[in-house]
Structures are given as structure tokens and as C-alpha cells.
Amino acid sequence: MAVNLKKLAGQGSPLAPGHRLCSGCAAPTVAKQALLAAGKPAVVVQPTGCLEISSVVFPYSAWRTPYYHNAFENAAAVASGIEAALKARRRRGDLPADLDVAIITIGGDGGTYDIGFQALSGALERGHRILHICYDNGAYMNTGIQRSGATPFGAWTTTSHVGQALKGKPERRKDLTAIVAGHNPAYVAQASPHNFRDFMRKVKKAVDADGPSFINVIAPCWRGWRFPEEETIEVARLAVDTCYWPLLEVQDGKWTLNYVPRKKKPLADWLRKQGRFSHFFEPGNEWMLEHLQAEVDRQWEELLTRAGVER
Amino acid sequence: MPRIVGLTGDGAAAEAMRQIDPDVVAAYPITPQTEIVERFAEFVAEGLVNTEFVAVESEHSALSACCGAAAAGARAITCTSSQGLALMHEILYIAAGNRLPMVLTNVNRTLSAPLNIHCDHSDSMGSRDSGWIQLYCENVQEVYDTVIQAVRIAEHPEVNLPVMLNLDGFVISHSMQPVELMDDAAVKEFVGPFRPVVDLLDFQNPIALGALVAPEFQFEHKYAQWRAMDSARGVIGEVGREFGEGTGRHYGLLDPYRLDDAAVVVVVMGSAAGTSRAVVDELRSSGVRAGLLRVRAFRPFPADEITAALEGREAVAVLDRAGTQGGEGGPLFTEVRAALYTRGVSLPVLGYIYGLGGRDVPPASLRRVFEHVRRAAATGKVDRAVNYLDLRGWK
Amino acid sequence: MTRIAPPPRGLPAWQEIPLGGIVAGPGNSHEYLTGSWRTRRPIHDPGKCTSCMICWLFCPDSAILVEEERVVGIDTGHCKGCGICARECPIEGAMVMAEGGSY
Ligand code: SF4
Ligand code: SF4
Numbered sequence: 055m056a057v058n059l060k061k062l063a064g065q066g067s068p069l070a071p072g073h074r075l076c077s078g079c080a081a082p083t084v085a086k087q088a089l090l091a092a093g094k095p096a097v098v099v100q101p102t103g104c105l106e107i108s109s110v111v112f113p114y115s116a117w118r119t120p121y122y123h124n125a126f127e128n129a130a131a132v133a134s135g136i137e138a139a140l141k142a143r144r145r146r147g148d149l150p151a152d153l154d155v156a157i158i159t160i161g162g163d164g165g166t167y168d169i170g171f172q173a174l175s176g177a178l179e180r181g182h183r184i185l186h187i188c189y190d191n192g193a194y195m196n197t198g199i200q201r202s203g204a205t206p207f208g209a210w211t212t213t214s215h216v217g218q219a220l221k222g223k224p225e226r227r228k229d230l231t232a233i234v235a236g237h238n239p240a241y242v243a244q245a246s247p248h249n250f251r252d253f254m255r256k257v258k259k260a261v262d263a264d265g266p267s268f269i270n271v272i273a274p275c276w277r278g279w280r281f282p283e284e285e286t287i288e289v290a291r292l293a294v295d296t297c298y299w300p301l302l303e304v305q306d307g308k309w310t311l312n313y314v315p316r317k318k319k320p321l322a323d324w325l326r327k328q329g330r331f332s333h334f335f336e337p338g339n340e341w342m343l344e345h346l347q348a349e350v351d352r353q354w355e356e357l358l359t360r361a362g363v364e365r
Numbered sequence: 366m367p368r369i370v371g372l373t374g375d376g377a378a379a380e381a382m383r384q385i386d387p388d389v390v391a392a393y394p395i396t397p398q399t400e401i402v403e404r405f406a407e408f409v410a411e412g413l414v415n416t417e418f419v420a421v422e423s424e425h426s427a428l429s430a431c432c433g434a435a436a437a438g439a440r441a442i443t444c445t446s447s448q449g450l451a452l453m454h455e456i457l458y459i460a461a462g463n464r465l466p467m468v469l470t471n472v473n474r475t476l477s478a479p480l481n482i483h484c485d486h487s488d489s490m491g492s493r494d495s496g497w498i499q500l501y502c503e504n505v506q507e508v509y510d511t512v513i514q515a516v517r518i519a520e521h522p523e524v525n526l527p528v529m530l531n532l533d534g535f536v537i538s539h540s541m542q543p544v545e546l547m548d549d550a551a552v553k554e555f556v557g558p559f560r561p562v563v564d565l566l567d568f569q570n571p572i573a574l575g576a577l578v579a580p581e582f583q584f585e586h587k588y589a590q591w592r593a594m595d596s597a598r599g600v601i602g603e604v605g606r607e608f609g610e611g612t613g614r615h616y617g618l619l620d621p622y623r624l625d626d627a628a629v630v631v632v633v634m635g636s637a638a639g640t641s642r643a644v645v646d647e648l649r650s651s652g653v654r655a656g657l658l659r660v661r662a663f664r665p666f667p668a669d670e671i672t673a674a675l676e677g678r679e680a681v682a683v684l685d686r687a688g689t690q691g692g693e694g695g696p697l698f699t700e701v702r703a704a705l706y707t708r709g710v711s712l713p714v715l716g717y718i719y720g721l722g723g724r725d726v727p728p729a730s731l732r733r734v735f736e737h738v739r740r741a742a743a744t745g746k747v748d749r750a751v752n753y754l755d756l757r758g759w760k
Numbered sequence: 761m762t763r764i765a766p767p768p769r770g771l772p773a774w775q776e777i778p779l780g781g782i783v784a785g786p787g788n789s790h791e792y793l794t795g796s797w798r799t800r801r802p803i804h805d806p807g808k809c810t811s812c813m814i815c816w817l818f819c820p821d822s823a824i825l826v827e828e829e830r831v832v833g834i835d836t837g838h839c840k841g842c843g844i845c846a847r848e849c850p851i852e853g854a855m856v857m858a859e860g861g862s863y
Contacts, residue, residue, distance in 0.1 A: 059813035060829045067822035072789030075820065077797060077840030082820045095568045099433070107577045109789070112781055113767035115573035116789040120565040123575030124432050124459055131426035135391060135433025135441065138417035140566060142388035142439055145415055149566060173429065176422030250817060284843030284857070287818055464780035525779060562764065562779055571786040572764060578781060585774040586781050592774070 073116040074108040078283030080273035081105040091254035096156040101165030102126035127169040129159040130177035156261040157184040163204035178237040189273035199278040240265030242304040248291040280329025292324040311361040374537035379404035381512035384552035388439035391419035391430035397534040398446040398472040424449035428456040435465035438561035447474035461496025466519035474534040483723020484534040486686040499664040501634040505542035523596040533636040618667040620659040627656025629738040633684040644731040668704035679742035680713040694751040713741040719754035798841030798861035808854040815845035
């Protein structure tokens, strides 16, 4: 899918201004790129989260598409019901038999990795034709930067402080993309908003797939990650260039790496930009950087093997 | 032509669902509701319904999927029991607050702990303020009839609220009774096509549902919802009457039995009304002016109607199949008493908590309740407001 | 289909609340202004701009004004001044940030 920005800009943004997200937030950009790429009528379902509470504040909605927020942990279940309604109503002749609708759930890592996981897993297993997009900002940002299953090792959050006894989050993050791939849905991908061509191509593929699909998108949060707000896109780019956030696709059990940097940047380049990792660079904590770098290296190597990339 | 068949309460609910042929059924099995899900899945497998059956991974997702379906313009039905209803608790409020009409058949079972699969009303009473209309059925026939009526009540333009109908676990859900079934076509005609107000699949008129609401709007939102619940009072009667015209079986908010000249009255919900009827007959034949008031609609609470039915009696006992831990007596008792007090009706009212966790309520026990009511009638006094029927060690 | 009441203005009475609190005004958040959040402001130079639309795509607040496939300025009622547009703009000087929120 070729992305013609001029043409898209002419159509206007699917997400109106006047939402109340922090300035410089990545989440609306992820949503906007996704809806621009869908290319068909879309219904958006959101679990509770930053994007949700900021975009539909009564009596206003920033969404130019039908939108439903129900609760925090159930976006995928709600979407399952919408998909079932679509099928039933088409069959009944109440809606055109060929009406093709993209049912897209857009959740943060809380609504995806953690509290929303059961509903997501159930929906994936049942095979509903829905796309779940996770805007992964690596913590519960809506409630004020608390650790989540997506928070990387060592990161400071307001429930994984840096003190004498503990140095940020002691545990590693879950590899949700791989866990979702383990459900064998129609399409799985990982993407980043800085590489919009890649992301938008993936969204199109996902909404046209004949079954459930999932895209995990890195969504830097400058408030939680502690970096200057204008660097949101730059920080996403660096996450990819350091191989912390590989751009990949999984289809029919086949893993594809969409981007292999000619020269992998050291993870420190990405970490140093973010205040949540500042203690990594304090004397005595060198092991933390080494530990996380080793983890990223191991996962990257595994991916190269999985994707059959020549080294 | 209507036909009479033997069905369990669960079987009757499933049969009504087949005839309604809803767009979406999303449900998760739990004892003693399981037979409804199994039966309905059979109808799906045999191609007897057009329904999209969503075999979800939890009750939370069952109700969530029904919300999604209803918001997308589909007629949705689910069913559950006990822990399942408790797991749905969060979403019950949302379905009602979003004003999504749908039907939930709840097979009453006690809530853990202790773990017990048998009947009491603690599950549905825990949801009594969630914004769902609540109807309680006495027998298998009423279950069948009420599932069909519930669709109409929920979707009534003045209501637009979800309906929970309750049947006593095992006592009704698993007892085989003769049921008169309507023709498939008659059910179709009675429920009519679904005309959704909320429709996420209307791309000409995109809506956003589930907005964040600030304190300056919340109260007005909730009040609008309460008013819809108030409207349901009339609609339940209207639908029950129309149903009666077609079937000869009339339904309303209340179901009085030998009440006209009754001096001593028992107020009860659910299957225990059946035994109560027998005891009333027995007492009547020995000259006692006994009567029964069965409450069918607990939400909306028919306060005026109950007061009118009880005014002028000598004494009343209200039977609750659930307690209120830390409150004074069961939920039906407290609300009946409050209704009478508010309307200036003063008469002795005894509260009884009975039948928890499936404890049987034999006629002998109900006879003792009536004896107690007669004593209160004679003295004009309530010796003890809260009583526990057949509780060992309670004196 | 029954129509749902349009979004109310001001402080509505309960009768004016649309059924279920539905917002039947897609994109009407446009009426809510966020420009006062700004402490820095982007300055667009149409002379240098190539209208590549990178800023339009990355602006979190849909605040880059486009007319006939050209960037024509900033929606000052909504731009929150994050600076992403200037940071990601590939053309030197086409979009730059200036201190202070007001134009
Ligand atoms: S990114 Fe720069 S060059 Fe491109 S459209 Fe925006 S201002 Fe013009
Ligand atoms: S400063 Fe931020 S909000 Fe303002 S136009 Fe640029 S990207 Fe958009």
C-alpha cells in the first residue's frame, strides 16, 4: 500500500482536534494513522485509558467514526459482540450483505497486556474479525505512570521507584506480541508511528485479514518516560534503531522482520534520552544497562533466527 | 396452535430464546444455568436459529459482548447465575447506563462463600441497584412467558433498559413441568423486529457511546435513567396484559392470591410462592383469612401497588431468600416496610429470611410463618422484626 | 431509526441529556479549544515549506491546516505547542518553534 500523504491530508484527519491528551502525546497519532490506513468504514472500541478519557468527554467526541467505550478490561469482548451483530444483521438483510467494516479496538498496555488480556485472548481464540491495536506506552499512564506488564526492566514508575532497596522495576516486560502470535491469529505485527508507511501498510493488511489481527505499536509518553515533548517520534525511532522495538510481522506462523538496521545502535542511546532510566547511568548501576542490553540482544538474535535473516 | 410439553426451567428459557431467534447470544456456562447454554448451542448446531452464538471465555465477556452487540443494533440475550452474575457486576451498570436493551436470564444461586450451587436470591439482590429491571418467576411456564415479554419490555421506547429475569436454581431450573408453548410465528409476532435507537453500524450517523462525564452532567444522566426505570412500571403491566390477550396468561408487577379479604398475608418472590399458595388454601379451608402477595417485579419496585395491596390487612410477613449483611432484614422486607411507612400505612410487618443456599421451604415452615403473622395480628405488635426460618440454633 | 438528541449546550436539564449520554456529534471536540495550553508556538514559513505533510501526519492535535494539498498554517485554537511538527519537519526553517504561546 503506497501512502500518499498529500491525498490523505486532503481528506482531513479522522481524529478531530480539541481532545484533551497531553501535548506531544503519541496515542492520537497512532489512532490517526490507523484510521487513515483502514480505508473502509470503521468502528472504534476503546478500553479505558488515556486516549479514551481524553477523546470523548461529554458532550464532545474527537472521533469522526462510530465509537464505543464500555469498560477497562473488555474492549475485545465488546468488539466480539459488535462483530457478531454485524454478521447477524447482514444475514438478516438488515445491513448490505457485502458491507465490509473494520472493527478496531485501540487500547493501551493496561487494556491489552494486563487487565484486558483475558478478553483479548478469548476474542483471538474465537476468531472474530477484529483488529486490536495496542499503543504501548509501557506503563499505566492514565492513572499517573504506574508499572505494567509492558514496563521494561529497570524503568522508574510511580509503583516501581528508584531507591536504596529497589532500582526501578525488577522484572522484565512480557513479550505480548509473541504471546498473541501464539494464538495463531490471521495477522500479528509490531510497528512504530515514526515509520508510518510500515505501520499503515500493516493496518491495511490487518483489517483485510480473514480473522483476528493484532498490532503492537510503540507509543512514547514523554510525561512518563521523561523526555522533551517534541521528541516523541524521535524516541520511537530510536527504540527501533536500537532493536528494542523490532518492526515485524507474523502470518501463517512465518515471522518477518521488516527492518534490520544496518548498524544496530547501542541501547544506551535510547535509554539516555529517558529520565525513567537515568539511574542506569549512575555509578554502581552499570549492571542494569548491561543486563537490559543483553536481554535486547538475546531477543534480537532470536528474532533474526525466527525470521531467517542472514547474518 | 399452542402445544403443551414437559420442560425444565432452563429448557423453557432456551426454547423461548429459540423462538425469539435473537441476533446475538453470548453466554458462559455455570451451574445451574448450563442447560440453557447447552440447549441453545444445540439449536445453533442444528441451524434452528439465525443467531450469532458467541461462546465467550467468561461471564464478564458475555455481558460485554452483549453490550457491543446491542450497541451495534442487535437484539442480544445472555444468561448466567451466581458467581457469573457477580463477575458481570461491573458491566451490569454499564449496560443500563448506556441504555442498551437486552435480556439476561439469571438462574438464582447463592453467592460464595461458602461455595454452594443451590438457590437463593443473594446473586440478583447484589445487583438490585445496577439499573436492570428485575422480574422473578414462580414456575417454568412463567419463565418461558417472561423471557418473551422481557424482550418487549427492554426494547420499549420509553424504557430502553436491560431486563434480568430470575428463576430459582434447581427448584425451577431443573424441575420438569408442563409448559404451554406458543407457535414460533406467534412469538415472532409478539416480539416484533428490533428497532435499535443506539446503532454503531449506522455510518451515516456516527455516534460516540460511553463518554467520560464530568460532575456537572452525571446527576442528570442518572436521573434520566431512573425515569426510564419508572416508565418500566407501566410497560411491564402493558406488555403482560397484551401477552395475556394472546395466551390467556396475564402478568403484572404483582401476583396476588386470595388477597381480597385476606387478614394475614405473606409476601414472597420466586418459587416459594407455589408452596405458599398451597398453605393459603389449607388455612382458608380451616377458616383463616390468609392471602399471598407474590412480587414479580422487584425493579422497578412497585411501592404504590404493594401498599395498596397490603393496606388494611391485620399483619404481614415478608419473606426474603437473601439477607442484607449488617442491614435490618432482607431487601424485600426493608423496601416493603419503607413503602408502607412512607404512605402512612401502619400494620405489623414481620421479616423472614428463608431458604438460603437451597434449603427447602416445606409447607410446615410456611404454616409457622402464618401462625406468627396471626399472633402479630392478634396483638397488633411485632415481637421480632427479623426472623430466620428453619435456622438451627436460632430461637 | 430513532434520532438521538444532538449534543446539548451549556448545562442541560435531565430531559436534554441524549439517550445513554450518546454524543451524536462526530468530531465536535473541534468546538473545544486547547490553544491556551501552549507555552511555545510553531511558526510556519510557506516560502520554505514543500507541503510534504510530515507535520500534518505527526501533529497529535490535528492542528496543521491544509487547503488544496498545501499546508497553509497552524490551527492556533487547538495547537498545544508540543513542537513535534518542527522537530520532524525535514526542511530547515519551514517550521520552527518560538517561545511564548500567543501569536
Ligand atoms: S513538515 Fe515541514 S515541509 Fe513538510 S509540510 Fe510540514 S512544514 Fe512543510
Ligand atoms: S506544535 Fe504540536 S500541536 Fe502545535 S502544530 Fe506542531 S505538532 Fe501540532
